[in-house]
Amino acid sequence: MQLSELKQKFEQFLKQKGYKVTKSRLELIDKIASYGSHFEIEQLVVWVSNQDKGVASRSTIYRTVKLLQEFGAIREVIKLGNRTIYEFIAGKPHHEHLICVKCGKIIEFYREDIEEIQDKVCEEYKFTPLNHRLEIFGVCSECSYSVV
Incomplete structure (x- = not known):
């Protein structure tokens, strides 16, 4: 599935659930897809802010990861101690x-x-x-x- 198609489906998902469709949430899909490996949300926050300071706040990133998980584009891979590690699985x-x-x-x-x-x-x-x-x-x- 292409990222553009994924974004369209995610937009529909957000609307059906009553969430706002924001530019930041949609841009985060690109960022997460290009991250390239398993991640903890806090690692993603640091990486995204180093890439582009204006993309999203910490809270937006945390909420969007949870929404993408519910949507099925991200899954929790492991819980190890106090760490939760995720991966972007859409199209994989x-x-x-x-x-x-x-x-x-x-x-x-x-x-x-x-x-x-x-x-x-x-x-x-x-x-x-x-x-x-x-x-x-x-x-x-x-x-x-x-x-x-």
Whole structure:
């Protein structure tokens, strides 16, 4: 899906929910899409303000991330301690995550066999899946050399 189409759909979503459609909210979609990696909202606030001071206030960024999450363009990837990490998923294929508990590195991966097992389990239990995520916490190869 193109960003212009995503923005149009997000505008419709905002109107249906009774929220204001603002230039800042729509410009934030471009900023978040171009961020390029997983993020905490506060990291995004700093990055956006360094890119373009007039785009949006801290509170607008926080509210817009939550609205984009409800809309389905952003998802919460992990909660790790007091950190919540998000990713922009609009137009990206489904994937899972490996998370290093030492350095915080996040590795994305996709395995068809994992998807098939999840489908079989749901079928076995007559369960209709709506969404899922898989996170594997461990130590990445770079940090494993320092594990004693």
